[in-house]
Amino acid sequence: MNNELKQQQTARINIYALISRLTMSEIDEGLLKSIEEDENMISFFPTYKDWDTRKKHSRKELIAEHLDVDFTNLFLLHLIPYESFYMREDQMMETGGDNPVQQLFNDFDFRVELDKARVMSADHIGVELEFMYKLCDAELKALEDENYETAADIAAIQYDFLKEHIVEWAPMYLINVKSEAATAFYYDLANLAIDFILSDFEYLSALKKSQYAYQKDENNE
Amino acid sequence: MNSNDLDDFRSEFEAIKNQNGLNDCVDGSCIADEYEEYPDYLKAIYAEIMPPAKSGIYFSRWDLKKMALGLDESFAIDVRERMFQKFMQWIATPEDMLKVVAEFSTLIDMKCELYKEYAQSYPSTAEIFNSKIEKAEKAKKYLNRVYVEFFT
Numbered sequence: 560m561n562n563e564l565k566q567q568q569t570a571r572i573n574i575y576a577l578i579s580r581l582t583m584s585e586i587d588e589g590l591l592k593s594i595e596e597d598e599n600m601i602s603f604f605p606t607y608k609d610w611d612t613r614k615k616h617s618r619k620e621l622i623a624e625h626l627d628v629d630f631t632n633l634f635l636l637h638l639i640p641y642e643s644f645y646m647r648e649d650q651m652m653e654t655g656g657d658n659p660v661q662q663l664f665n666d667f668d669f670r671v672e673l674d675k676a677r678v679m680s681a682d683h684i685g686v687e688l689e690f691m692y693k694l695c696d697a698e699l700k701a702l703e704d705e706n707y708e709t710a711a712d713i714a715a716i717q718y719d720f721l722k723e724h725i726v727e728w729a730p731m732y733l734i735n736v737k738s739e740a741a742t743a744f745y746y747d748l749a750n751l752a753i754d755f756i757l758s759d760f761e762y763l764s765a766l767k768k769s770q771y772a773y774q775k776d777e778n779n780e
Numbered sequence: 781m782n783s784n785d786l787d788d789f790r791s792e793f794e795a796i797k798n799q800n801g802l803n804d805c806v807d808g809s810c811i812a813d814e815y816e817e818y819p820d821y822l823k824a825i826y827a828e829i830m831p832p833a834k835s836g837i838y839f840s841r842w843d844l845k846k847m848a849l850g851l852d853e854s855f856a857i858d859v860r861e862r863m864f865q866k867f868m869q870w871i872a873t874p875e876d877m878l879k880v881v882a883e884f885s886t887l888i889d890m891k892c893e894l895y896k897e898y899a900q901s902y903p904s905t906a907e908i909f910n911s912k913i914e915k916a917e918k919a920k921k922y923l924n925r926v927y928v929e930f931f932t
Contacts, residue, residue, distance in 0.1 A: 637841050637857065645838065650831040726908055731838040734894055739842045757902040764904035 560702045564774050568699045571759060575692035577603075578752045582640065583676055583685030585630045586744075588618045603751045610743035629742040638735055642682035645728035654680040660687065660724060667716075669693060684732065687725055688752075691717060691759075702773065711771030718763040726760050729753075815922065821877070821930040822868040828922055829884065830864060835919035836912030837891050839864075847883040851876075874931040881923045888916045 577600070580590070594600045595618075601608050613621060634640055642660055643653035656662075660682035664671060669690055671681045678686060694717045701710035730753055737749035766773075818824035832838045844863045848855050848870070855866050871877050892913050899909040 639838075639840075645832045648831050648833045650833070722908070726905055728832070730895075730898065730909075731832050731836075731912075734891060735838055735840045735843070739840065753898070757898055757905055761902045761904050 560705065561774055564702065565699075568695065568702060571762075572692060572695045572699060574751075574755050575688055575695055578748070578755065579685050579688035579692055581685075581748050582634065582688065582752065583678070583683070585627050586622060588622065591618050591622065591626075604744060604747040606743040607747050613743070625742050626744055629740060629745045633736050633740060633745055638732060638739065640684040640732055641680060642684075642687065642724060642728050643680065645731055652680060653682070658682055663720075664690065682724075684729055687720075687729075691720065691725070694720070707771075707773055710773065714763060714766055714771055718760075718767050721756070721760045721763060725756055729756060814918075815925075821871075821926050822865065824926050824930075825868065825923070826861070826864060829919050834915065835888070836895075836915030837888055837919065839887070843887060847880070847887060850883050850886075851879055874927070877927050877931045881927055884923055885920050888920055892916050 594604065607613060612625060616624065632638075639645075639652070641652045643658060644650055647653065653659075658680055661671075661680065664681055667690075671678075671686050673679065673681070676683070676686060694713055698710050698713040698717070701707070701713060733749045733753045737746055737753070740746040740749060815824075815828060818827065827834075829835050830839055841857050841860050841863055844860070844867050845855060845857065848867050851870070853867075853870055855863055857863070858866075867880070871880055895909040895913050895916075899906040
């Protein structure tokens with residue numbers, strides 16, 4: 560695989576990992592420090608970077624007094640980060656084994672530890688993004704082994720999962736996260752998540768249209 | 781209520797109908813058969829407008845609060861269904877209902893504008909967002925129909 564493809568695939572893995580982690584549970588000091596000190600990562604949080612409140616508090620205070628409160632409102636209390644609520648006509652959450660996302664995860668042997676993740680069902684936005692992260696990681700491994708057929712199969716699963724699940728509902732939720740966020744951090748996270756999910760769908764659509772013709776190593780072209 | 785008030789409501793409703801293209805199906809046949817019969821407007825709106833799967837729009841607790849604030853009303857943040865009920869129970873007159881329909885329509889339009897922007901920036905998503913916009917337009921027409929059925 561060529562360098563450009565490797566870089567792109569690594570970036571996709573990192574962003575899925577980041578937005579999955581941040582939508583699943585409260586941020587900790589270590590992760591916040593990593594984001595603030597990494598030029599690339601902080602560029603995803605432009606409003607937060609210039610946010611006055613950030614400059615007036617230590618990371619510990621900022622998390623305890625602002626970010627955790629906002630996370631609770633946006634991800635636990637007031638908004639609903641579960642796909643089934645958006646897809647079912649009775650606007651109920653499906654927390655049992657009949658959840659179609661849970662069934663799909665079972666098919667791929669993707670195990671979700673609900674209690675550890677502190678989510679009520681497998682169709683939580685953070686879990687769905689983690690599934691994408693795992694798929695991108697597996698795709699990279701296949702590409703590194705120059706197993707392009709397997710990589711294409713995995714990319715096709717990603718395309719279908721985004722089309723039938725994440726793109727179908729997550730923007731409706733994230734639009735509200737963006738408009739209801741009380742901190743610059745979660746406002747930027749919602750922006751990042753929407754833009755990244757939609758641009759990744761754009762990338763996968765183009766890849767699908769090309770019949771998954773990856774740009775291979777120059778020697779193999 | 782005197783007959784002048786009623787005339788005002790009618791002309792206001794006619795204006796909304798024209799604005800939303802409801803006159804394209806004057807007999808209501810284009811939307812009539814898609815919906816169940818409901819005993820009251822509260823059940824009708826909760827079942828047909830509030831589910832994102834049906835209207836293409838997520839109305840959150842804060843959205844309900846903001847719509848109420850637009851009418852100078854204030855509700856405490858509560859369970860979403862309870863907040864919706866309080867908002868609907870605020871409606872006392874046909875004029876109130878028209879105002880609520882207008883608040884819903886404004887919010888729906890605002891979210892549809894965002895869908896349009898996303899569909900334009902990311903063309904592969906156009907099919908998905910256009911389907912939501914279509915549902916949202918139907919939802920607006922249904923709100924007008926609820927007004928006619930339960931308030932005129």
